Amino acid sequence: MKDKLYVGYICGTHGIKGELKVLSDFEKKEIAFKVNNKIMIDNIEHTITSVRYHQNKILITIDSLLNINDVLEYVKKEIYIKRENLNLDSYLMEDLIGFKIIEDEELGIVKNILITKAGYLLEIDKNFYIPFVPSYIKEVDVKNKKIIVNHAKELRL
Numbered sequence: 195m196k197d198k199l200y201v202g203y204i205c206g207t208h209g210i211k212g213e214l215k216v217l218s219d220f221e222k223k224e225i226a227f228k229v230n231n232k233i234m235i236d237n238i239e240h241t242i243t244s245v246r247y248h249q250n251k252i253l254i255t256i257d258s259l260l261n262i263n264d265v266l267e268y269v270k271k272e273i274y275i276k277r278e279n280l281n282l283d284s285y286l287m288e289d290l291i292g293f294k295i296i297e298d299e300e301l302g303i304v305k306n307i308l309i310t311k312a313g314y315l316l317e318i319d320k321n322f323y324i325p326f327v328p329s330y331i332k333e334v335d336v337k338n339k340k341i342i343v344n345h346a347k348e349l350r351l
Contacts, residue, residue, distance in 0.1 A: 198234065199286070201226045202273045208253050212260045213244075214268055216252040219309065221287055226275050227252050234274040285336050287314055287326070294340040295324065297347055304341070316341070322350045 202218030220226055226233075231242045233256070240256040247253070259265050287307045295301040295318055302320035309315075314326035324330050324346050333342040 196288075197277055198274045199226075199277055199280070199288075200272060201233070201275050202252065204235070204268050204271050204273065205251070206269055207262050207265060208248065208251075210262045212255050212262055212265045213253045214256065214265055215248075216254055216273065217250075218252055218273075222280065222282070223252065225280055225282070227254060231275065232279050234276070235268055235271050285334065289336070290316065290334070290341065292339065293334075295343055295346065296340050297343045297345075301343070301346055301350070320350065324349060 199220070201220040201223065202216040204214050205217050206215045207213060208215045216227070218227070227242065227245050229242055229245055232239050233242060234240070235256075242254050242256055243258045244255040245252065256265070256268075290304050290307060293304045295304065295316070302318035302322075304316050305319045306317040307314055307326075308317055308323070312325070316324045316326055318324060324343060330343050330346055330349075331341060332344050335342065
């Protein structure tokens with residue numbers, strides 16, 4: 195598990211009052227982008243002072259900077275957050291990379307997580323995919339780094 199997580203990209207500013215326009219596909223963005231949360235831009239910690247959602251973007255202000263000229267330097271930068279600052283009570287999908295897939299026998303190892311409109315797909319190193327839905331995923335054992343599945347053998351090529 196990584197200590198620093200990528201949570202978004204600053205694609206521009208919004209208005210003249212220092213709001214940064216953020217694109218994020220982070221699965222727990224409602225936890226990451228909260229007032230008073232600490233985020234990292236260029237390895238420098240900043241405090242989120244306001245958050246609002248506009249269309250498919252997140253608009254934030256940081257460090258009480260309320261002038262566009264004070265935040266222009268952050269445009270086209272990536273935003274990270276320390277895992278410890280998220281106070282997560284569960285795993286993130288990216289944490290599943292490297293987990294063994296088990297259904298009576300080991301079927302492979304998760305090598306990537308794909309995000310689709312229908313949900314998440316686990317890409318297995320043996321060149322097949324498993325939808326991350328209850329009909330296939332029986333149990334996620336974070337401690338032992340394995341995922342117990344049902345009917346996944348049928349998905350192999």
